[in-house]
Amino acid sequence: MKRTSTEQAFFQRKLANIAVPEQPALPPGVPQVAAPPLENLVVCAPLPDAITEEEIIALADQLVGQRAPKKSRKYGERVELGDVVEVDLLGYFEGRLLPFSARKGLEVTVGEGDTLPWLDEALLACAVGDSLQLASENEGGTVHWLVDVTKATHHARPDRESAEYLALLDKKATSLEAAMEEVAHMLEHERVLEAQDEARDLVIDALVDRTVVDVPAALIDEEIRRDWARLEEPFLRSRDFGPEELREALDGWLRDAATRVEAERRLRLALALRAIAQQEGIVFDKEAMGLMVNDAKTRFGLKPATMKKALDDTNVVTQLMGLGMHLRTLQFVMDRATVTSA
Structure with a gap:
């Protein structure tokens, strides 16, 4: 029953x-x-869609990054490549708040450039607690952004061939190949x-x-x-x-x-x-x-x-x-x- x-x-x-x-x-x-x-x-x-090797590796890296040791950067500490940064955003177009641009606690991984490419490079030049004024181009013209860097976390990502990487990815796996097979199964289930x-x-x-x-x-x-x-x-x-x-x-x-x-x-x-x-x-x-x-x-x-x-x-x-x-x-x-x- x-x-x-x-x-x-x-x-x-x-x-x-x-x-x-x-x-x-x-x-x-x-x-x-x-x-x-x-x-x-x-x-x-x-x-x-068929699962690609690149997608398997990307998911494995993501899982390892989530499980790896983390360190929150202090107020005033510089942001570095690979940090996960939280920002508050407000976008203005022609003097008006751009619909859907207001975001609180948006996470950006510095160096990946897949969230907001125009923001990625700027974050490398700032520290936790900084406020930025940036601009990006869209189809209708220039959007002006107010950006507050509220948090940054350093993720200690081990080398993909290291024993630490394998342990973080799958403690039970005897080899990286076996661990990647499990990641592929996860992707298949997601699909x-x-x-x-x-x-x-x-x-x-x-x-x-x-x-x-x-x-x-x-x-x-x-x-x-x-x-x-x-x-x-x-x-x-x-x-x-x-x-x-x-x-x-x-x-x-x-x-x-x-x-x-x-x-x-x-x-x-x-x-x-x-x-x-x-x-x-x-x-x-x-x-x-x-x-x-x-x-x-x-x-x-x-x-x-x-x-x-x-x-x-x-x-x-x-x-x-x-x-x-x-x-x-x-x-x-x-x-x-x-x-x-x-």
Whole structure:
């Protein structure tokens, strides 16, 4: 008999004491939607790319770097090649905050140049605690950046042929070749998961295309506003942005065409899944609970203790129940879709 996990058992006890309607009334302004048909829901997903030797080595180096001894540089200490540096960023274009440019604690490995190439070289000339003013070119002109170097960590990366490298990569491996084979297996597993995610996204796109609804612009605005309030507003407030500056930052998100398309897609999907759940009689059962627990752990990195503390808040539990229903209904759709390979 399959045992119930500690987290799931805890959820069961918590949820048993909370009365949440299976299908709560839609808020004002949210349109009713007919459940889209699931017949002949067929998508063609590309096969995973073949794994290259360069990718295996890169992942091995990454794993060793994560496990290698680390030393945090002190305030005023110079940054060196190979350091992992955390920076706070604000980008301005034509005197206005560039949408999505505000980043707190962005990690950059100095010398790799794969995150922001224009920042890489500048970091070698600075120290922890420095503030920089830099510029980069985009299609429309020059972006001016305010950069604060908040942290730098030195990683003692051993030579790839050394015994220390092998020990950090895989303590049980008897040779570097055997350790690299395990890394290749990890990559293969990642590719399978990526392929599953891509197939799911294609099914979602097909489902959204079948959903007949006109999503009000005000609803899209509210969806974007919630994202902005969660992802950007706290950082801007910590930088003493005033009401007008905050409004200008939000307006940048609201005007972005790609952001509006993605927000509408999420809303159409949510409405479609709600309608399907209602039509098919899907409820928040043990399967939905299990999906919710696993998704919360993997998506947000929540530990059992953190999850248990969060569940003392009824609003959090209600939101998680909604997440569970969303995942349960999406799995219902995936079980009825056909995914072919290109």
